[in-house]
Each structure stands twice: as C-alpha cells, then as structure tokens.
Amino acid sequence: MLRKNGGRNQLRANLIFIAIGIVLFLVSNRVDELRVYQGATVAVYVVAISSIILLTGYSGQISLGHGALMAVGGYAAVLSRNDWHAPVWLSFVVAVLAAALFGAILGVAAGRLSGPYLAGTTLALAVGLPSLANQFSVLGGEQGLNYDVGQPPLSLGQDFTQYHWYFWIAGLAALVMTWLVHNVLGSRYGRNWRAARSNPTAAALAGIHIGRSKILAFTISAGIAGLAGALLAMTLSLVTPSAFPLALSFAIVTGAVLAGVTLLTGSIVGAVVLVAIPELTDALATHLGGSERVTANLPGLMMSALLIVSVLFFPNGPRLFRR
Amino acid sequence: MSGLVITNLEVNHGAIRAVRNLSFTVESGQLAAVIGANGAGKTTLLRALSGLKHVHAGNATWHETSIINKKPENLVRSGIVHVSDGKAVIPELSVKENLALSGIWRKDKKDVARATTEVLDLFPILAARLSQSADSLSGGERQMLAIGRALIARPSLLLLDEPSLGLAPLIIEQIFSAINSLRHTYDLTVLLVEQNATSALQIADIGIIINLGELVTVGPSHSLLNDPALRAAYLGY
Amino acid sequence: MERFINTILIGISGGSIYGLMALALVLVWRSTRVVNFAQAGQAILSTYIGYVVISHTNNYWLAFPVAVISGALIGALVDILLIRIMVKRAHQGPVAAIAPVIATLGLLGLIRAVVGLIWGGDLRQFKLPVTNHGFTFGHTTIPFAPINLLIVVITFLVMLIFALIFQRTNLGLALRASAYQPEIARLSGIRVDLTRTIGWAFAGSAGAIAGILVTPTNYLAPNSLDLLLVSGFVAAVIGGLESLVGAAVGGLILGIGLAFVLEYVSSSLAFPAAFMVLIAVLLVKPAGLIGSKRSRNA
Numbered sequence: 001m002l003r004k005n006g007g008r009n010q011l012r013a014n015l016i017f018i019a020i021g022i023v024l025f026l027v028s029n030r031v032d033e034l035r036v037y038q039g040a041t042v043a044v045y046v047v048a049i050s051s052i053i054l055l056t057g058y059s060g061q062i063s064l065g066h067g068a069l070m071a072v073g074g075y076a077a078v079l080s081r082n083d084w085h086a087p088v089w090l091s092f093v094v095a096v097l098a099a100a101l102f103g104a105i106l107g108v109a110a111g112r113l114s115g116p117y118l119a120g121t122t123l124a125l126a127v128g129l130p131s132l133a134n135q136f137s138v139l140g141g142e143q144g145l146n147y148d149v150g151q152p153p154l155s156l157g158q159d160f161t162q163y164h165w166y167f168w169i170a171g172l173a174a175l176v177m178t179w180l181v182h183n184v185l186g187s188r189y190g191r192n193w194r195a196a197r198s199n200p201t202a203a204a205l206a207g208i209h210i211g212r213s214k215i216l217a218f219t220i221s222a223g224i225a226g227l228a229g230a231l232l233a234m235t236l237s238l239v240t241p242s243a244f245p246l247a248l249s250f251a252i253v254t255g256a257v258l259a260g261v262t263l264l265t266g267s268i269v270g271a272v273v274l275v276a277i278p279e280l281t282d283a284l285a286t287h288l289g290g291s292e293r294v295t296a297n298l299p300g301l302m303m304s305a306l307l308i309v310s311v312l313f314f315p316n317g318p319r320l321f322r323r
Numbered sequence: 324m325s326g327l328v329i330t331n332l333e334v335n336h337g338a339i340r341a342v343r344n345l346s347f348t349v350e351s352g353q354l355a356a357v358i359g360a361n362g363a364g365k366t367t368l369l370r371a372l373s374g375l376k377h378v379h380a381g382n383a384t385w386h387e388t389s390i391i392n393k394k395p396e397n398l399v400r401s402g403i404v405h406v407s408d409g410k411a412v413i414p415e416l417s418v419k420e421n422l423a424l425s426g427i428w429r430k431d432k433k434d435v436a437r438a439t440t441e442v443l444d445l446f447p448i449l450a451a452r453l454s455q456s457a458d459s460l461s462g463g464e465r466q467m468l469a470i471g472r473a474l475i476a477r478p479s480l481l482l483l484d485e486p487s488l489g490l491a492p493l494i495i496e497q498i499f500s501a502i503n504s505l506r507h508t509y510d511l512t513v514l515l516v517e518q519n520a521t522s523a524l525q526i527a528d529i530g531i532i533i534n535l536g537e538l539v540t541v542g543p544s545h546s547l548l549n550d551p552a553l554r555a556a557y558l559g560y
Numbered sequence: 561m562e563r564f565i566n567t568i569l570i571g572i573s574g575g576s577i578y579g580l581m582a583l584a585l586v587l588v589w590r591s592t593r594v595v596n597f598a599q600a601g602q603a604i605l606s607t608y609i610g611y612v613v614i615s616h617t618n619n620y621w622l623a624f625p626v627a628v629i630s631g632a633l634i635g636a637l638v639d640i641l642l643i644r645i646m647v648k649r650a651h652q653g654p655v656a657a658i659a660p661v662i663a664t665l666g667l668l669g670l671i672r673a674v675v676g677l678i679w680g681g682d683l684r685q686f687k688l689p690v691t692n693h694g695f696t697f698g699h700t701t702i703p704f705a706p707i708n709l710l711i712v713v714i715t716f717l718v719m720l721i722f723a724l725i726f727q728r729t730n731l732g733l734a735l736r737a738s739a740y741q742p743e744i745a746r747l748s749g750i751r752v753d754l755t756r757t758i759g760w761a762f763a764g765s766a767g768a769i770a771g772i773l774v775t776p777t778n779y780l781a782p783n784s785l786d787l788l789l790v791s792g793f794v795a796a797v798i799g800g801l802e803s804l805v806g807a808a809v810g811g812l813i814l815g816i817g818l819a820f821v822l823e824y825v826s827s828s829l830a831f832p833a834a835f836m837v838l839i840a841v842l843l844v845k846p847a848g849l850i851g852s853k854r855s856r857n858a
C-alpha cells in the first residue's frame with residue numbers, strides 16, 4: 001500500500017518536473033534577453049540552494065563555504081574544457097566530481113564537527129580559497145580564465161541567442177539536479193540524514209553510522225555546489241576569484257533560509273528572490289538618485305536584513321511553504 | 324501572618340501541565356515538606372516560585388506580594404532563594420568564588436563577610452577547601468556549598484530542591500539536621516521538596532503531598548507520618 | 561639566527577592581533593554559545609569611527625579610545641537588539657541550532673553594507689601612530705618596527721587588564737559564573753542578561769582594538785578585516801574556544817607559525833597554511849591545544 005502510494009507520488013513528481021521544463025521552455029521564447037539571462041541565473045541559484053537544503057535542511061550541517069566549493073567546480077570545469085578540450089557536458093561532470101572530492105575531504109573533518117566549528121571552518125574556506133587562484137598562474141590570477149560553452153546549435157534557428165542557450169543548459173541542469181536531489185532525499189539516505197539530524201543518539205542506536213552519513217551528505221552537497229559553480233562560470237563566460245566572493249556563500253545560505261531550508265520546491269523562491277533583490281535595489285537606487293556607493297551596497301543591505309528577519313521570525317521557512 | 328500563599332497555581336512543563344490548580348499556605352517561619360513521587364510536579368512548582376518557570380494561571384504571594392513571573396535574580400534579591408536540584412554549584416569556580424556569588428550584588432559588605440563566616444562555621448569542611456575548585460567536592464560537600472551560598476544572600480524564604488538526592492544516609496542526616504538548625508537560627512521559612520519523605524517530614528512542621536501535579540493533602544507532618552493510608556500510598560512503606 | 565629571531569618577532573606582532581580577535585570571539589562564545597561572525601563587522605565599524613576622528617584631528621591617540629568605546633557600545637547594542645531576541649525565541653526545527661550563526665552572518669553583511677554606504681568601498685590609508693621603519697642596530701635594520709612593538713605592548717596590556725578584571729573583580733566573577741552556569745548565577749542573584757551584555761561590550765572593544773591596531777599597517781576597506789576574523793577563529797580554536805589564555809596563546813602560535821611559513825616557505829601559502837592548521841587541530845586535538853575536555857558538539 002505504502003509502496004504503491006510512493007510509486008504514484010514519484011510518478012506525479014516526475015510529471016511535474018517535465019511540466020515545469022515545458023513551461024520554462026515556452027516562456028523563455030517570449031521574454032526579452034535580460035529576463036532570459038536572469039532566468040539562467042535563477043537556475044544557477046536553484047542548484048546552489050538545493051545543495052544547501054540537502055546539507056542543512058536534511059543533514060543538519062551548516063556551510064558558509066559553498067561559494068568556495070562553487071569556485072572549485074567552476075575552475076575544474078574551465079580547466080577541463082580549456083586544457084583537455086572536454087565537451088561541455090563532460091566539463092560539468094568534472095566540476096561535480098572535483099567539488100565532490102574536495103567536499104569529501106572537507107566532510108571528513110566536517111563529519112566530526114558541528115555548529116560553530118563547522119561554520120568557522122567553512123567560512124575560512126570561503127574567505128581564503130578563491131583568493132588562492134591569484135597565486136597560481138595556471139588559474140589565471142585576477143583576470144581569471146575564459147570559459148566558452150560554444151554557440152547554440154544552428155538547428156535551433158537564427159534567433160536563438162547565446163543567453164537563450166545559457167538558459168537552456170542551466171535550466172535543464174537545474175531541473176535534472178532538482179529531480180536527482182528530490183530522489184536522494186526520499187531515499188534511505190535522506191531518511192538517515194533526517195534521523196541523524198533530529199536525534200543522533202536514537203539514529204546511532206538504530207544502526208545509522210552518523211559520521212559516514214554526514215560525510216556522504218557533505219560530499220553530495222559539494223558536488224551539487226560544484227555544478228552550480230560550473231553553471232555560474234558559463235553564464236559569466238569566465239572564472240575569476242572575484243566571481244566567488246564571500247557574499248556568494250552568504251547569498252546562497254540566505255536563499256536557502258528564505259526557501260525554508262527543508263523544502264526543495266522553496267529553492268526556486270529563494271533563487272528568484274536572490275536575483276530580484278539587486279534588480280529591485282537598482283531601481284530603488286536610481287529612484288533615489290543614488291551614487292555608485294548606494295548602488296553597490298543596497299543589495300547587500302537588503303539581503304542581510306532579509307536574512308536576519310527571516311532567521312529571527314521564520315527560521316523554518318515562511319509558513320506559506322510549510323507542509 | 325501568612326507567609327507563602329499559593330492559590331490555584333497552574334504551570335506547564337513542556338507540553339504537559341505539570342502543576343494543576345494547586346493551593347496551599349505556608350506560615351512564616353514554618354518548614355514545609357513537599358512530598359511526591361518522581362514526576363509529581365515538585366520541581367516544576369519550585370521553579371515556578373523562583374521565577375525560572377512561567378506561571379500559566381493562579382498566583383503565589385510571599386508576605387502579600389505576588390512572586391510569580393518575576394525575574395529569578397530579583398526574587399533572590401528580595402529574599403526568596405532557590406537551591407536547585409542536587410548539587411547546584413558551579414564546578415569551574417572555586418569554593419570561595421561560589422560562596423562569593425551571593426555577595427556580589429549585596430550592598431552591606433560587612434554583613435556579607437559576617438554571613439560567610441557563619442556559613443564556614445556551620446560547614447567547617449568548606450572552610451578547609453576554600454581555594455579548591457568546586458569540581459573536587461563530594462556530593463554532600465556540594466550540597467553544603469549550595470546551601471551556604473544561599474544563606475549568604477540572607478534569604479527569608481528558602482526553596483530547597485531534593486537536597487538528599489544521591490547522598491549517603493549519613494550525609495543526608497547531616498544535611499537535614501543542618502537545615503533544621505538553620506531555620507531556627509535565621510528564622511527562615513523553608514519549602515523543602517523531597518522524595519525522601521520520612522526524613523523530610525521528621526523535621527518539617529507541615530507536609531504537602533502532591534501527585535501528578537495536584538494536591539493530595541496538606542497537614543501537620545506528624546499526622547501525615549502516622550496516617551497508615553497515606554504512608555502506604557505516598558510515603559512508600 | 562638573526563633571520564630566525566626576526567621571524568619570531570614579526571610572528572609575535574601578527575599573533576597579538578590574532579589573539580585579540582580570538583579573545584573577542586571567545587568572550588562571546590563563553591557567554592552566549594555563539595561564534596559571533598559579526599565581530600569582523602563590529603570591528604570594522606569601530607575602526608571607521610576611529611578613522612573619522614583621525615581625519616578630523618590627525619591624532620591617532622584620540623581615535624584609539626573613541627574606537628574602543630564605540631566597539632564596546634556596538635557590542636552591547638548587538639546583544640540587546642539581536643541576540644536577546646534570538647535567545648528568547650529559541651526555536652524548534654531543523655535550523656534552530658544554526659539560527660544564531662546565520663543571524664550573526666546576516667549582521668556581518670548588514671554592517672559591511674552600512675559601512676560601504678557611509679564611507680564607500682575604496683581603500684583608505686590609516687595614519688601610523690609610530691613609524692613602520694624597522695629598528696636599527698648599528699648598520700642593520702630589522703623588519704620589526706616601533707609599530708610592531710606598539711602592537712605587542714598594547715595587546716599585552718589589554719590581555720593583562722582583561723585577566724585582572726576576570727580573576728580579581730566581582731564583575732569578572734559574575735561574567736564567569738554567567739558563562740558557565742547561567743541558571744545558577746541567576747539563582748545567586750546575578751543579573752545574567754546585563755552581565756552578558758557587558759561581556760559583548762568587552763568583546764566588541766577587544767575586536768575594535770584589533771582593528772585599530774592592525775589597520776595602520778594595512779589599509780582600511782569594508783572587508784579589510786575578513787581575513788582577521790578567520791585568523792582569530794583559528795587562533796580561538798587552537799586555544800580551545802573556551803579559554804581567554806588559550807585565545808592569547810593560540811594567537812601567538814598561529815602568528816609565529818604563519819611568520820615562519822611566509823619567511824621560509826612561500827609568501828603565497830599563508831592562507832593554506834592557516835587552513836591546514838585549523839583542520840589539523842580540529843581533527844587531531846578537537847578540544848584545542850589548551851582546551852578543556854568538553855566536546856565540540858555543543
């Protein structure tokens with residue numbers, strides 16, 4: 001009975017994912033270039049946020065350093081494409097694997113830590129790792145490295161722009177990744193993570209290896225972040241240290257908190273908010289006749305205020321999305 | 324004159340209503356023993372009286388002043404001192420520092436010094452260990468330290484939570500006799516929460532028996548001790 | 561040999577700053593069980609306030625106390641306006657345990673944005689209170705300069721003052737009691753909320769001192785103390801996160817260690833070296849080199 005039900009839910013979820021894909025495809029043909037580019041960015045954030053949702057919402061670990069893991073993925077994708085001439089899809093796979101490997105190493109430390117130690121360690125990573133790229137010439141220093149995923153295939157038509165192409169790739173990647181994460185969370189592993197998070201002692205007594213379970217979560221989450229990094233590099237068409245600032249790590253945590261942390265469907269809300277805030281503050285800054293100072297800092301101000309308010313008053317996500 | 328008057332008190336512990344519609348009175352200068360099994364709501368009652376727990380409904384007054392839903396530190400400063408369960412000492416601090424805590428906020432530093440001397444006379448073992456960390460004390464010594472610290476605050480109402488918990492019978496006897504002599508020396512009103520019913524009732528004036536958060540009976544302790552039905556049901560022998 | 565001693569001297573000077581930041585983090589951790597990532601923000605705001613005083617009076621020694629007092633006030637305000645609410649609203653749910661960390665993170669972002677709004681993002685030079693030209697003995701000039709000596713001396717004095725306050729005064733006793741066992745402190749009549757706010761103020765002033773001491777040797781920008789936050793955290797972890805002495809010693813260990821890596825290995829390896837130290841300490845001796853036996857799962 002339960003199994004049958006689960007099967008039906010699974011089928012319904014799959015249909016929903018396909019439906020979303022079709023809708024996005026149709027919409028992308030009817031809006032202007034800027035919106036399409038923003039759509040691609042939303043897709044990048046959806047991937048990044050779902051990595052935090054998996055890690056924090058399910059496994060109960062915190063990471064303030066996922067921006068750095070995105071950097072690992074971004075640089076890995078670029079290097080594999082530029083140096084080995086890997087096809088785009090393969091460079092994405094390399095990004096996932098490189099970040100996952102990095103995450104596994106980190107996860108060995110992280111699995112034994114929690115709370116402040118994990119937060120501090122990952123913060124250290126976020127602050128320090130991207131700047132390392134400045135010191136190795138193979139990583140291109142300040143200027144970074146170019147990343148070219150190529151022109152859209154001609155079969156898509158003359159009007160099909162580069163941004164549309166980015167949107168398609170990022171959107172498809174986001175859709176596939178969300179589907180995968182959805183399935184992982186519903187699997188034995190997802191249940192183990194939740195059990196280990198809410199009552200470690202009971203979970204351990206029930207035979208769940210807490211440490212291993214946490215390392216696995218960290219590894220998978222890092223891999224997803226790596227994909228997000230590669231996608232980000234694609235939309236920017238390059239990787240630089242400054243593409244992965246501390247603010248990026250904070251932004252995806254903010255997005256995850258806004259998304260409600262435990263709900264995968266919230267990731268799209270979080271991602272839209274992350275893209276909308278700079279847009280809104282830009283408009284606001286122009287309206288105020290603001291200087292460069294205002295334009296540069298208003299998004300950070302809004303984002304931080306939103307983060308504080310949401311964690312103070314809706315730490316488990318807005319009621320709207322709560323099951 | 325009425326000392327502690329509790330009327331229709333309702334206190335939650337988590338999702339559970341741990342104290343229900345509880346009313347009793349302890350006259351000034353009396354020693355009242357609150358008796359009940361584990362989970363009867365005794366500790367919740369004390370925590371409500373010392374401000375650590377929010378009171379849902381009802382009232383508690385000490386000398387006609389309401390004491391519910393006040394800050395614990397303000398209640399301490401007005402003479403209502405709670406020695407929380409077991410060995411309420413700070414193990415990271417020395418014995419001397421533990422005792423000094425109650426004197427920090429007191430204006431009358433001469434009286435603090437006097438009170439400290441009295442406590443050390445009462446419990447000479449503490450005097451020998453002043454500079455040791457409280458971590459190194461035995462269970463009984465910790466209990467003495469906790470009570471000693473309470474006394475330095477010069478309480479008028481002392482709330483004691485299971486001072487006998489986990490102690491050897493000989494030490495229990497020592498602690499109880501100390502409590503008994505204290506309240507005469509300092510004219511204290513004492514609310515003593517205990518599972519160790521017999522020892523508590525032997526030094527108490529009145530006994531208050533509660534079960535599952537509700538009052539079973541209040542009466543002079545000697546009559547409770549001699550009531551065979553109560554003994555069987557609540558005192559466990 | 562000379563190079564060796566020079567490296568140690570420079571390490572002590574750098575480590576002093578790390579120690580001060582670690583001290584700020586430890587003070588808050590002990591009293592509130594939160595690693596306050598906003599500490600870097602509070603320190604940068606205090607340093608900018610000091611900068612305003614310098615640009616008006618051209619007097620570092622006036623800016624110093626102003627920054628320290630601002631740091632204390634900012635720390636107290638953060639506790640009153642944010643942390644008290646946070647503690648009172650202690651939540652259930654998956655994020656409950658990490659909500660305070662996220663809140664301090666949000667505060668860091670908020671303060672940086674506010675600083676950027678007021679002073680802009682450009683790098684600013686900060687007046688040196690004393691010269692940064694190394695001491696000269698006969699014909700040799702060593703890297704260790706009067707500014708480094710000043711940093712070491714002030715840090716030592718600050719640590720001494722904190723040690724005296726904590727060990728010798730009633731306020732210190734109240735701070736320690738409230739940190740170890742808030743409930744028992746409360747039941748002894750101590751105003752724990754007020755005491756904790758004072759702890760936050762002390763932490764804020766320690767962070768401000770770190771900021772205003774290190775900035776003249778570097779530059780001032782809204783994010784110029786981010787790396788210091790990380791170093792301070794590493795130093796605090798080496799010291800066990802609970803101990804004030806540990807914070808100071810952890811700072812010195814990290815400072816001297818990094819100075820050696822920079823001098824003898826490569827100047828580009830400072831960050832990886834610090835990060836490796838952090839990971840190594842956490843894996844090998846999770847309670848810190850000087851820490852207590854408490855677990856790190858708090």
